[in-house]
Amino acid sequence: MTVKKILGAAAGALGLMWVVRAAWGIPSAIGASMSAIQPYASGAVSYRDRHFHNTEPGSQIVAGSARSLLYSALTRRNAGHPRGVIPLQTPVVPTEAADLAVTWYGHASALIEVDGYRILADPVWSDRVSPSAIIGPTRMHPVPSPLSDLPPVDAVIISHDHYDHLDKATIRSLVAAQTAPFLVPIGIGAHLRHWGVPEHRIVELDWGGSVSLAALGRTREGTDLVLTCTEARHFSGRGLVRNTTLWASWSIVGATRRAYFGGDTGYTKAFAEAGTALGPFDLTLLPIGAYDERWADVHMNPEEAVRAHADLCVGDPGHGLLVPIHWATFNLAFHGWSEPVHRMVEAARAAGTAVAVPVPGQRVDPNGLSPRDSWWEDVG
Incomplete structure (x- = not known):
C-alpha cells in the first residue's frame, strides 16, 4: 500500500471516529418520541393537529430571512463572545432560605427563594447545550459551583425543552441527589420518564394550571407555596419536529412574596394577564439575550423585558426588582456579549425600574444590598 493510500485510510478512520463520537448518545439526549409525548398532550388548551401553538401567532424565523441568517452566521458568529474573562462568585447558601432572594448560575439557571422555599429553575450544568458531546454551543464561563453543592430544593421548574433549558445529564444528577x-409544561414529562425520573416526581401542567407544594407533601413551618404554569410565547423541540411539548413561564407565589420566572419567551400580552391574576411580583427573572429582529416574535429584547416587568407589576415599573437572565453564558445569537445588559440598564433607568445584575454565582437579596456595579464593562 502506498503512503498516500495509508494516509487516506488513516484520515478516513479518524473521520469515522469523529462522526461516531459526535453522534454518540444523541437519541437518548433528544428524549422521548412524539408517540410517547402525544397521549399526555391531548386535551391541552393550545394543542391541536398534534402540535402546540402560541395564542398570539408569530414566526420562529421571519420568512425570507435565510440568506441574511447565513450571512450573519458567516460574519458574526463570534460577536457574542466577550473580550475578557467573565467573573464568578462561589454561591452563598444560607442555612434557611430567605423570604425573597435569587442566585443566578448563568443563562437561565437560577435558585429562587420565596417565603423560606427554594425553587430551582431551568438547571443546566453541562458544558454544551446540544444533544452531541462535541457539536453545539459551549459555555463561555464555568458553572459557579458543582451541582452537588446545591442545598435541598423544594421543586425544580422547567420552562421548555430546548437544550439550554432542559439538560439530560443535569436532570439525571438531580434525580439522584435531590428528592424534589x-x-x-405538558409533554416534557415524557422526556423525564425517558431519562428515568420516577413518575411520582413528575407534575405536568397546562397554561393556567397550579400546584401547591403542600399538596405535594412539601411544607415549611406551616406555610405553602403555589406555582403556576403561565403562558409564554415561544416554541419547543429537541429534534427535527417542533412544538410537540408545551413551553411556559412560572409564577411562584407565597404568603408574603411573589416571584416570576420568564424562562425564554417573546413579548406577550400574557405578562399583563399574569400580573393582574397573580401579581404584582416582587421579583422578576426575565430573558434579555439571544434576540434578533428575524425571530422577534419568540425572543424578547432588553427593552421588552423592562416593559414585561412593568406588566407583571400591574403597570408599576417601579415595583419589585428585575434580574436579567438568558444572557452571558452561551453564544446563541449575533449581538455583542454585553449589548443586552447595556440596553436593559438604560431602558430600566428611563422607566424607573430597579435592576440587579449579578455575576454568575452571585446571590441577590432585594432586602439587602443588591449588586448594582457595572462589572460587565470590564468583560465585554
Missing part, C-alpha cells in the same frame, strides 16, 4: 418534584 419536577414541575414541567
